[in-house]
Amino acid sequence: MILKITTINKGIVIDHIQAGKGLKLFHFLKLDEADFTVALIMNASSKKLGRKDIIKIEDVIDLDLTMIGFLDPNMTVNIIEDDKIIEKIKLTLPEKLEGILSCKNPRCITRDERDAVHKFVLLDKEKGIYKCEYCDHIYS
Amino acid sequence: MLKGRNLIDPSDLSMEEIDEIMGLTREIVNNPKEFAHVCDGMLLGSLFYEPSTRTRLSFEAAMLRLGGKVVGFSEPGSSSVQKGESLNDTLRTVGAYTDIIVMRHPKEGAPKLGADLCPVPLINAGDGGHQHPTQTLTDLYTILESKGSLDNLVLGFCGDLQFGRTVHSLIKAMSRYKNVKFVLISPVELEVPEYIKTEILDKNEVEYIEVERLEDVIDTLDILYMTRVQKERFFNEVDYIRLKDSYILDLKKLEKAKKDLAILHPLPRVNEIKVEVDSDPRAKYFKQVKNGMFVRMALIAKLLGVK
The missing domain is CATH 2.30.30 (SH3 type barrels.)
Structure with missing residues (x-):
């Protein structure tokens, strides 16, 4: 089976992660222990950042992301259902x-x-x- | 309502609550006998994780003068701490035996951590270089007693303003009163930390100046709060020799001071106030020591809800 890393129809895409920080975030979210499909893409080309990391999580949309703003508030988080972005989460520094x-x-x-x-x-x-x-x- | 509360940081108390404690302190000073049995049958847990003479004895004397009793330890070597008991477990255990706990701890933030699980009111009697709220209450009462108000005052702080926790707490507390100005007298190396200037003085738009020599400003002060300057805090010998005498208060310097100046010091002193000053009516530091006991009586009575 080929891992789908280009598009997902339901899940979470964390985009614009500063290149090199993706793995740290991956561990922070304990995705290395996940029993669902996840993909970590490192050093993808980006117009905004030059290089960026991306994390795609399939079929899961209820992860607690409140703390990740601390790691990098410039990341973007998209919640996807039925192939569409249904919510863009604006990250801020947690109180x-x-x-x-x-x-x-x-x-x-x-x-x-x-x-x-x-x-x-x-x-x-x-x-x-x-x-x-x-x-x-x-x-x- | 102070009953059942903790006192960890001076800012835990509103200005109204400080007024309440000051008012009760005054009543106790004027008529101590009336309060001699208000804590009958009650126990204070006195947990001193590092040595202290003044603070420990003043708390214990305060509880005994209210009719209560005291249990505890004056060094951790004689407690289960030695066996590796956690702070939270110690506080829960002692809280099961007592009605109120006073704790001094060398680690900063220890009372804040312990307060979450402590079943009875917890009073911070000093946590490292961090906070010492009952010294602040003592200082406030002594200023109030000397000047009749906590508003419209020029307060001079002299000596080591960087490491002195009593100075930081008092600046924080006094910044809340009307038309208060600060004169900060210290060598450059020992100026108040930046966060005191930005987070407290600038934020509250409190007027202050920083100077190096006490002689230059002593005539402007209503309150002079002296602290000890240690030689080892200076970066170089030249500055120490140049400035050391400027931080020693003697009668000659006091000639220029106002007649109703009040001189405070958290004590113990070493040589920063000459003994000749002790008999000057402006010297309030031994009064301040006694006030410390009365303020602690008022605080204990308030937190226990007996007054």
Whole structure:
């Protein structure tokens, strides 16, 4: 069977991923553990970016994508049904990040305490600055 | 409503809630006997993960003076922390035995992390270089007591303004009051961190100036908050020698100061305030220490909902 990577009739297409970041996103979304059809296309040519990565996910449209804006808010996400784009999701930086970043402040409690979930809150949307919810350390 | 709440960061309290605590503190100062039994039968868990004399004793004295009792540890070596117990488990356990917990921890953000699962009110008694909200309440009460208001004041902060958590918390708290101006007196190396300027002072449009020498500005101040400058914080010996005397308060410098200036210091001091200043009526730092106990009495009573 040939993997369809050109078009899908139902699923999600994450486009305009900065070239080289596709694999990271693939792992972030745990697509390496998926039991559905997925394709990662790397270094595709792009008018906008020169080179880009693309991820295509077939038959699944209910993935939680709220956090991926943090990785690259310039990606585009299209939800496809019946061969048509039914929704374009505008990515933004999430207000909260949980378990994605680790606090770099060596004096932060999250560095020591087992089972502590690293939590960050968005401080400046334009500059993409987050702060640790516990010690206020800035991450930009 | 303060009953059942935690105090982790000074900004957890609204200005009205600070007024409430200040008001109760005043009542306790004026009539301590009336409060001697309001916490009868109640227990304070006092968890000090690093040594502290002043803060620990003031909390414990506060609870005892309210009629309550105290259990806890003053160093983690004598607790189950030594066996590797997590912070959350310790707080849940101690919370099962006590009515309120006070905790000092060397790690920043520890009280915030612990508060999520702590079954009783949790008070932050200092988390690393991060926050020390009851010192801020103490400072606010001492300013209020000395000047009669927290509005229309020129506050000078002198010394190490970069690493001093009490300075950062007090600037944050005072920035909310009307017509308050700050004079920040420190060597360039020890200026207040950038986020204090951008996130607090600039954002709230608070007027401030930064200067290197106390002598140049002492006559303009209503409040002078002294902190210790350590030699090792300077980048070079030349600057240290040039500036070190500028951060030591003596009677000569005070000649130029206002007659109703109030001098505060979070203590302990080393040599930044000469002992000769102690007898000057403008010296309020030992008053401030005592106020710390009264403020903590008021806070405990409010969080327990007994007053």
